Amino acid sequence: MGSPRFSDFVSIRDFSKQEISFVLKKAKQMVPFASGEEKSNALEGKILGTLFYEPSTRTRLSFESAMLRLGGAVMGFSSPMGTSIEKGENLSDTIRVTETYADILVIRHPLEGAARLAADLSTKPVVNAGDGAGQHPTQTILDLFTMLESKEKLEGLNVVILGDLKFGRTVHSLSEALALFGANLTFVAPPSLELPKEVIAEIESKGCRPRYATALEDAVKDADVLYVTRIQKERFADATEYAKVAGSYRIDSKLLSKGKSTLSVMHPLPRISEIAPEVDSTSHSLYFKQAAYGIPVRMAILSMLLGVEF
Amino acid sequence: MIDHIETGAALSVLKILEVTGENIKSTVSVAMHVRSKKDEWKDIVKIEDRELYSDEVNRISLIAPRATINIIRDYNVAEKMKVELPSVVKGIVRCANPNCVTNSNEPVETSFLVVSQRPLTLKCHFCDRIQSSVEKYII
Numbered sequence: 001m002g003s004p005r006f007s008d009f010v011s012i013r014d015f016s017k018q019e020i021s022f023v024l025k026k027a028k029q030m031v032p033f034a035s036g037e038e039k040s041n042a043l044e045g046k047i048l049g050t051l052f053y054e055p056s057t058r059t060r061l062s063f064e065s066a067m068l069r070l071g072g073a074v075m076g077f078s079s080p081m082g083t084s085i086e087k088g089e090n091l092s093d094t095i096r097v098t099e100t101y102a103d104i105l106v107i108r109h110p111l112e113g114a115a116r117l118a119a120d121l122s123t124k125p126v127v128n129a130g131d132g133a134g135q136h137p138t139q140t141i142l143d144l145f146t147m148l149e150s151k152e153k154l155e156g157l158n159v160v161i162l163g164d165l166k167f168g169r170t171v172h173s174l175s176e177a178l179a180l181f182g183a184n185l186t187f188v189a190p191p192s193l194e195l196p197k198e199v200i201a202e203i204e205s206k207g208c209r210p211r212y213a214t215a216l217e218d219a220v221k222d223a224d225v226l227y228v229t230r231i232q233k234e235r236f237a238d239a240t241e242y243a244k245v246a247g248s249y250r251i252d253s254k255l256l257s258k259g260k261s262t263l264s265v266m267h268p269l270p271r272i273s274e275i276a277p278e279v280d281s282t283s284h285s286l287y288f289k290q291a292a293y294g295i296p297v298r299m300a301i302l303s304m305l306l307g308v309e310f
Numbered sequence: 311m312i313d314h315i316e317t318g319a320a321l322s323v324l325k326i327l328e329v330t331g332e333n334i335k336s337t338v339s340v341a342m343h344v345r346s347k348k349d350e351w352k353d354i355v356k357i358e359d360r361e362l363y364s365d366e367v368n369r370i371s372l373i374a375p376r377a378t379i380n381i382i383r384d385y386n387v388a389e390k391m392k393v394e395l396p397s398v399v400k401g402i403v404r405c406a407n408p409n410c411v412t413n414s415n416e417p418v419e420t421s422f423l424v425v426s427q428r429p430l431t432l433k434c435h436f437c438d439r440i441q442s443s444v445e446k447y448i449i
Binding site for chain 1: 402407411416417418437438
């Protein structure tokens with residue numbers, strides 16, 4: 001298979017299994033560049049525009065690091081404060097203006113579909129870094145990459161996904177991608193935060209028959225990966241609704257002792273209290289490595305979108 | 311005359327055509343729950359001296375995908391055409407997702423892929439939301 005050409009990176013649903021596999025392979029090649037072990041100026045002269053309408057630490061900084069380590073430059077904003085958005089400028093105008101300043105745009109926005117709109121308007125490649133409760137495709141690729149690096153396979157992998165399955169955008173894209181690769185999925189969610197019907201339908205259309213568990217102790221028994229997500233306070237309109245479900249689960253050494261010795265815990269971060277700090281130093285913890293893999297994955301995506309071959 | 315409207319949808323067709331009963335000078339006839347030749351139930355709307363515009367026909371196709379439009383002159387059917395549901399529905403339906411970018415102040419036309427014709431199911435091009443109760447979202 002030749003190198004696939006991507007014009008934008010908006011939704012994981014836009015890509016075939018072969019295309020995702022190709023990105024994962026590219027990301028593997030980028031690991032020594034991400035760590036600084038090897039140097040490259042492949043993206044010299046290219047400018048990345050980062051348009052972050054919502055807070056971010058890992059996604060924005062890892063995109064910036066990926067661009068800088070490959071010799072490119074970065075400009076943008078990390079919140080709408082201090083920009084024309086505060087004066088009432090709409091997204092469409094911001095895109096039309098900023099695309100003339102940069103070679104590629106990365107956008108995070110609170111509205112679902114914002115990245116698709118940006119991609120439709122922009123002649124430059126657009127990467128979705130999260131649109132409301134919608135998609136976050138580069139997170140999905142880095143989650144797949146982390147599992148592949150750690151477990152050496154995706155097919156047949158037993159993955160338990162826990163937490164806010166309703167609003168968690170990482171969960172929706174990840175579940176669909178894992179289903180595409182033939183992983184076995186088990187979902188555990190507090191009441192009112194279960195996986196939306198559309199996502200279940202999408203997963204089942206890929207031939208996956210997910211399991212739904214209520215007792216976490218039972219779910220982790222045969223799991224290879226426990227993927228934990230945060231209950232997102234910002235997605236609740238009502239503070240009392242948030243209080244009802246917040247803190248309803250906690251991953252600690254006692255729980256992990258019920259699983260396999262090789263069980264790995266992943267989390268897109270930030271975590272609040274859902275993973276006890278005691279887990280950090282155990283062999284189960286994979287979440288910091290997962291965050292670090294954001295760099296090679298985003299290096300691969302940036303270079304592919306900019307049409308730069310390695 | 312618009313024939314073969316899904317039973318119960320005649321009043322929605324009138325709403326799409328903005329026929330209120332007060333703003334039209336010609337005769338409007340509505341028949342609801344009528345048995346067709348194929349022994350199925352249907353509604354019929356007949357409006358005299360009224361031309362249908364293409365965007366009205368597109369809107370009607372969303373709630374009455376099997377409808378036929380008969381143009382009657384001198385008591386005879388002069389032209390007969392079926393409404394056709396396009397594969398992409400643009401600008402005539404709002405997205406059911408309140409958090410979709412198309413429901414904000416962006417100057418963007420809504421766009422949906424027709425996932426299924428019966429029951430009518432649309433998928434938003436922007437936010438991927440699947441919606442099947444389309445009638446109340448017609449713009």
